[in-house]
Amino acid sequence: ETGVTQTPRHLVMGMTNKKSLKCEQHLGHNAMYWYKQSAKKPLELMFVYNFKEQTENNSVPSRFSPECPNSSHLFLHLHTLQPEDSALYLCASSRQIGSTGVTDTQYFGPGTRLTVL
Amino acid sequence: KQEVTQIPAALSVPEGENLVLNCSFTDSAIYNLQWFRQDPGKGLTSLLLIQSSQREQTSGRLNASLDKSSGRSTLYIAASQPGDSATYLCAVRPDNQGGKLIFGQGTELSVKP
Numbered sequence: 032e033t034g035v036t037q038t039p040r041h042l043v044m045g046m047t048n049k050k051s052l053k054c055e056q057h058l059g060h061n062a063m064y065w066y067k068q069s070a071k072k073p074l075e076l077m078f079v080y081n082f083k084e085q086t087e088n089n090s091v092p093s094r095f096s097p098e099c100p101n102s103s104h105l106f107l108h109l110h111t112l113q114p115e116d117s118a119l120y121l122c123a124s125s126r127q128i129g130s131t132g133v134t135d136t137q138y139f140g141p142g143t144r145l146t147v148l
Numbered sequence: 149k150q151e152v153t154q155i156p157a158a159l160s161v162p163e164g165e166n167l168v169l170n171c172s173f174t175d176s177a178i179y180n181l182q183w184f185r186q187d188p189g190k191g192l193t194s195l196l197l198i199q200s201s202q203r204e205q206t207s208g209r210l211n212a213s214l215d216k217s218s219g220r221s222t223l224y225i226a227a228s229q230p231g232d233s234a235t236y237l238c239a240v241r242p243d244n245q246g247g248k249l250i251f252g253q254g255t256e257l258s259v260k261p
Contacts, residue, residue, distance in 0.1 A: 035191075037191075045231055062247050064247065071253070072253065073152070073250075073251040073252055073253045073254075074237070074239075074249075074251040076248060076249065078248065079247060079248065081246070081247075086246060086247065087246070089163070090183075119189070121191055121192070124156040125247055127246075127247070136197055137194075137249065138180070138194070138248065139184075140191050141189040141190055141191040142189070142190065142191050145191065
């Protein structure tokens, strides 16, 4: 399997549920990202991981908890979500160039369509 | 704070037309600018990436230009086809902020047969 994969592709959950989104990249990259895409709004960066370390948290509520066990896998753990959290959640990966933090082109997965009831 | 704006928000054209999508950004301190395509309910596919030192990039029927000093980029699509129907997103990578991308809201393109 190649590229960036995400599971599940669709998820419906209640406000009291706990669920996790999974992202896996098969490109040998060392940086991974979570984005949120809500209707009629630009993509919003949520988290960035470089070499398994979180380097950016874009003021994301604590009900979203990321986990990066290795450079190939990224999870987003969800709990006590609100209906306004319903969106398309996109994962991306890229190659970090040198030690400056600059990265190459980001490759995106197909996304998980999340609906919170 | 960097902001990216895309005009128009939606565009419908007949097949065969040449068209231009516009992107503007407020802070010229960018590392590069990238155009993506997104099909409904799907992820993003990178189309063209222009480094801050470049003026344009071409791939097939697509040509992207960058005027960093004026904070503008255009995506030119020649001889449009129904298969070009999608949302086109512009994103800038600010200087000194690692891999962070700032996206515009996109232009939804519909090419009618």
